[in-house]
Structures are given as C-alpha cells and as structure tokens.
Amino acid sequence: MSKGVAITGMGIISAIGNNVAENYDALINKKKGITRVDNIETIQREEIMVGEVKFTNDQFIAQLNLPPENNYSRTAMLGVIAAKEAIADAGITDIKKYKTGIVSGTSVGGMDMTEKYYYEYLTDKETQKYIESHHAGDSTQKIAAQLGIEESLVTTISTACSSAANAIMLGARLIKSGKLDRVLVGGADCLSKFTINGFKTLMILSDTYNTPFDENRKGLNLGEAAAFLVLESDAVVKAENKRVLAYVKGYGNANDAFHQTASSDNGDGATLAMEKALKVAGLKPSEIDYINAHGTATGNNDLSEGRAILRIFGEEMPEFSSTKAYTGHTLAAAGAIEAVYSVLALQNNIIFPNLNFKTPMKEFSMIPQTELKKKELNTVLSNSLGFGGNCSAVLFSKEV
Amino acid sequence: MKKVYINSIASISPQKTFDNTIFLNEIIDYNDTVIFAQDPDYKQYIPPAAARRMAKGIKMGVVASKIAMDEAGIETVDAIITGTGMGCMIDSEKFVSAIIDNSEQYLTPTSFIQSTHNTVAGQIALGMECKAYNFTYVHSAISFESALLDAKMQLENEEAQHILVGGVEELGEHTTKVHRLINHIKPEAVTISEVLDSKTEGAVFSEGTNFFVVSNEKTNSCYAELVAVETFNTLQKEKVSEAIETFLKENNLKAADIDVVVFGNNGDVDFDGFYNQLSEGIFSKTQQVFYKHLVGENNTVSAFGVWLASKILKAQSIPEIVKINNVNSSKIKTVLCYNQYRGQNHSLVLLKK
Amino acid sequence: MSELKEELKAKIIEQLNLEDIVVADIADDDALFGDGLGLDSIDALELIVMLDKDYGIRLSDPKEGRKIFESVQVMADYIQEHRTK
Incomplete structure (x- = not known):
C-alpha cells in the first residue's frame, strides 16, 4: 500500500506546443492555438475554429519512425509522443524494473481512420489494416508496445470529456492499492469529422474564439491533444530517489443523472465530484489555492459548473480559470492536458489566465482570473465534466 | 481488506439466459457466422418514452442491470461500472455513414449522442437516478475485467458497498462486414457442436450483455x-x-x-x-x-x-x-x-x- | 394548412421515433415539449434539422426553436411564413 501518489514525469502535445516546455511558454505568454482546421477536409471549415496540432499524419509517421505498413490512428500517434516524453521526463530507462501499467482515456480512438476509409474497406485491401485500429483500446495498446510495457495492466477508459481525469483516478487507486508500482495515466484524442459534425449537431460549436465563463459565450472550439503523467508509489520514489513534480492528492467522480448530454442547472454532479475529491484529500475548500475549471464555453457547462463551484466554495472562492481558450476542448484528453497545466501551475506558483473573457455572466458574479498571476500555490483542483453526466475532479498538491 | 461477493447476475445472450431461474436447460442451436441476442421483452422494463432513442445495446444493458438489481434486492448502488470493447456500434455506424452519404449536411444529434461509449452506463444512471461513480472501460477483450477490477478495489477498501458491474456489446452491420474481410469472422457457418473443431480462422461474432451486483457483504442471493x-x-x-x-x-x-x-x-x-x-x-x-x-x-x-x-x-x-x-x-x-x-x-x- | 399540419405530425412521430403515438393523438394546439408530448432539447435539435432539410429554414440559435416548436399549429404558421422550399 502506498500513501502518496507521486507524479514524477509529464508529457504533452497540444495546439499550443509539442512538449511540456512549449506548452508552458504559450500559457505564460497568452499564445492561444485556435485556428481554422487544416488537416481535415470538412465543409464546416469556415464555420468553426479548432485547437489543432499542425503536424500532418505523414510528419508524425516520420517523427515516430513508423514503418509504411503501420496502422496508427492519429490518436495513437499523439498518444505515443506524449507518453514517450512523460517516461523520459520521469527518468525511466528500465521500464521493466517495476510493475508498470497504462491507463489511458480516449473517445475518438481510431474513428479518424474509420471515417476516412469507411467504404474503401470494402474494396481497397490497402486500407483494411485500419479496421483493427478502430476500437478505443488500440491507441493504448500501441503506446504500451512503443514503451515496451508487456504482460501488464493496460486499459482504456471512455467517459467522454472526463476520460483522462478518470484515468488519473484509476491510476491513483492502482498505486494506492499496491496493484502497480508505477502507472502511466492520461489520454489522447484527435480531431475528426465525427466529433466536428457531432458537436455541430448539438449546436454548441463557436464560430470564433471560445470565451469561457463570459456572458456572451457562443460555444466551444474542439481541440486535439494528448498528455500523460507518470504516477509512482512511495516505495519507488524512495528507492530511486525520485524528483517529485506534485502529488495526486484527491479525486472524485459522480454522475449528474440529469440528461444524456446537458449538465443539470445546479451542477449536482460536479458538486459531488468536487466534494469527493476534497474528502479523499482531507482538505477543506478554503485550502484550495486555484481551480482549473472545465470551462468549455458552452452556455450550459459554464453555468452549471459555475454554480457547482459556488456551492462548494461560496465566499471563499480561490482564483479560477479555464485554459480551453488556449487549446480548445480536447475531449477525452482534456483531463490530462489540464492535469499537466495544474502541475505546471504548482511548480511555478503561477495561475494561467482565462483568455477572451470580457463580460461577467448575469447569473452570478464569478469572475475568472484573466491575467497571469504569481501566487504561492500548494493545491490545485481540476474539473472535467462530460456527456452522459460524467463529472470528475482531481486534486493536485505540492506535498503528500 | 473486505471480501467481495457476486450477489446477483443477469445475462442477455444468444441463448435464453435472461431468466435466472433456469440454467441452460434449453439450448438454441445456430448454424451461422454471426449470432444475435435473444431479446427479453424490453417493453416490460423500459417505458416507451425512454426507449425511443435507445439502440439495442442500451436496451440490453438497461434491462440486464434491472434484472441484476432486482435479484440483489437493492434500489441503488455506490457505483456503476461498465465495459464495452466496441461501444454502441449501431449509432456510430449511423452517424459515420450519414456524414459520408450526406456530405456533412442535415445531420441529427441522436445517433452521435448514443455513439459515445459511456452511453449505457449513463442511461442506467439516468434511469436509476443514481448520481454515484460512473465509469466505462473500453479496452477490447479486457473491458469487462477492467470494470470488475475497479469495483473490487473500491469494495475491498470500503469506498463502496454495492457496485453494479457489467459488459455490453451490440453488433453493427458494417462493422461485421468489414471484420469478415480481415478474417476475424469464420468463413463458413458452423453449428454449436462444430465450433471447437471447425479448424478455420476467426470466430462466430455475437452480441449480448452480462451484469452483476458485487458487494462487500454477502446477501441471500449470493453466487x-x-x-x-x-x-x-x-x-x-x-x-x-x-x-x-x-x-x-x-x-x-x-x-x-x-x-x-x-x-x-x-x-x-x-x-x-x-x-x-x-x-x-x-x-x-x-x-x-x-x-x-x-x-x-x-x-x-x-x-x-x-x-x-x-x-x-x-x-x-x-x-x-x-x-x-x-x-x-x-x-x-x-x-x-x-x-x-x-x-x-x-x-x-x-x-x- | 391542415395538410401541412398532418404532414408535420407524421414527421414528428417518425423523426423522433414516438412508437406509441399516432397522428390522431396529437392535437394542433398540444404542447410538444414539457407536459404535452414530452419532447426535450435533443428533440428540438432534431426538429431544427427537419426545418432546414424539408422547408429550407435555417435556425442558428437553438433557443429560437423552443418558441417555434410550441405546438404543431405554431410550427405550421412559422413554416408557412418562412419556408423557402
């Protein structure tokens, strides 16, 4: 049994950078990664903005040195890049030295290839290699193969936009219960016509830069990204004399049980998730220094989440911001992207601004942090809320 | 650490397994390469207003979860954890083909919403008004075991007392078609007595669901x-x-x-x-x-x-x-x-x- | 007009998969949402696509739909006035 769950390495690729350092640089310099979509041919191009990683699949294949006959989906390629950075960052050279597993979150999986070759599969043998990369577990299996993780616990979670937060949660449980000594947790999702058109039918895509927690918010920008964190037990940290970036101190998941897609007006699920996370951490709301909100900039999410935050924090509201204005909403990966940002916030004692905010919402007087702010941070709470009422909160801390 | 018990079971499969009072008494023989679930009377369990958007996988999952809850004799649980390797194939196929066939125009949201892997667990929670922990594992052949392991850890550590765990899979026509092309499905029909000795590549594809209530205390219905x-x-x-x-x-x-x-x-x-x-x-x-x-x-x-x-x-x-x-x-x-x-x-x- | 209303009722039933309802069950003034037919926000999105596809009416804000879809009567009036096909 391990009391602490240490984060000893991180890796990320998103619309604002191809590694942790580039992401941090963009965050502190207010450089957002929202553009028109270039790598996908879609009739929605002029109607939406996205957080896209600008490398093409061919560039990724070259970068990863994959053979021509590979059947990697874009999700898998993004995932491998972030996972490799995390392992290197944690200084792991012998992956087999400790019992190491992977828990990843994805919602798109191999859908990018399925939608490309859907009918071609029936006639073009060349494309059929991608049939097996459709399922959601495929990208995780490829990450495991790339890292040499064998005969171990490798699994995938798909709970829509809270997937990666839930992967962190399961990873923390696996470390605490002693099932694993070390686990790579995170998530990956690429842009696809499937999600672009899906969110379009829900009429929650903004045609311009997304504006979290703003009265005049018009919806979200979809994004693509992957991020992974290495979690290690107390025993490994001690034996290897590991540098610890932060700890996973608490976590909670709850279901809104309100509607298939919309969040409840009062944010019941989000409230419960935050309450659980605080309880697991043994902390009071007043002990939270910064909230990295889910803040997708949809009418529904920001109102529901805002009310939930108000219910928990009331008068003792710490600074909060959503970083979705930088990256777009990266769906299943979002919880991991924002976990990396939360750890960066802790490490640098800095709060990232909520870009594009102008007008406070009329329902409450909550105003996000809009400028970069230096502040001694010991705890950061990160929310991830999704379809199917799935609500998660993960709490990161400097100390065990 | 607390012990963990399987207190109830429920199964909808190509055999008549949804009635827990019998145990494979009557066997349906198949001679095919793809076999479908034997449907219980879904209407008996799901009100029409709720059922109208549900694909088969959701109906199967919702009904099996109700059977399992009834047998365990409990009203609610501390967690709902499902596994599904392929998710809701029927709606995924519907939405992808609509995107292609209509060149991204006139698309409607229902099939997109139902295509997310956590739809089944979400709908079960919605039906039970259960605000508890809700996870869905999607890792191929160990999707269900991942869910079971998660449940077991929570019960052992007394983070939960009763957990509903299940696996669900539905057959989608296009998915079946393409898996035939890569020989994951048997080339010729086989009867149930021939399957093991078929000496051919691939398997007989199927659909179905199995749900269980697992708890850290034994009830009368314990298995x-x-x-x-x-x-x-x-x-x-x-x-x-x-x-x-x-x-x-x-x-x-x-x-x-x-x-x-x-x-x-x-x-x-x-x-x-x-x-x-x-x-x-x-x-x-x-x-x-x-x-x-x-x-x-x-x-x-x-x-x-x-x-x-x-x-x-x-x-x-x-x-x-x-x-x-x-x-x-x-x-x-x-x-x-x-x-x-x-x-x-x-x-x-x-x-x- | 009454033809359009009958057409709308049939389309609503088909599009929204209202298995246990027939055209005769829906009165022109019945509320479609809430206590009436019990439709919800996802149905509203479905109906918005129907307006676009079948009558050439494009709504950009889902909130507009709520008023237009109050009843079959209101819907028919709106379509009559705005249809482009």
Missing part, C-alpha cells in the same frame, strides 16, 4: 466470492501456464486446487492453442468448460464466462453442453476463468464458493 482479477496486455503462448501458476500462488492456490476451469475457446484455429496447451497441461486433470460455442465471441463475452462460473458455483452442477472433458468433482469450490482474444488482452478471474 460466489470474487477472489482475484488480473489482466495482461500481452502474454506469449509459452508463458501462459507460468502466468496462471504465479497468479494462483499469489492467492495461495495451485492448479490442482481448481475444481473447474472456464476457457474462452472460440474455435479460431490460430488462437485456440492458448487454451489447448492448458487442457493438455496444467489443467489436464481439471474439469474444463467453455461457452463461446453457445454465445459466440465479442469483446465482453468473457463476462458470460463469469456468469457461467457463478451459476456453476451456486447450482453445484455443470450443464453437459459446456463440458470439454469429464472429471468428477463432488463439490465445486474454486473456479478459474481464463480468456484472451487473438493472442492479446488476457484475463484471469478467480471465484470461490
């Missing part, structure tokens, strides 16, 4: 104690016996202590060797049973193996139709389930009376 769950992303054929023996040793058992072993053979000539080596090896003197000839292959069908093991432990009898060999065991105390799919994603589930 078995869930002792251990382990998964392996890879495992070479020659290392399976060793992995099983290590797993058993961790649970203070040896191969000879296993009364019944439940194998996931599906008649795929390329991969049944994983089981055959055990039949002839460490479990040669053990009663062996299998089930995929009855219910086909899908990503969470290994949950049917756990259903079968639970039934055997409670009934203390083994239907002839599932027996691979004949070893008399007067009392069945310990059952081990082993499954893998296409040589990957291996799982071991250990149950005790």
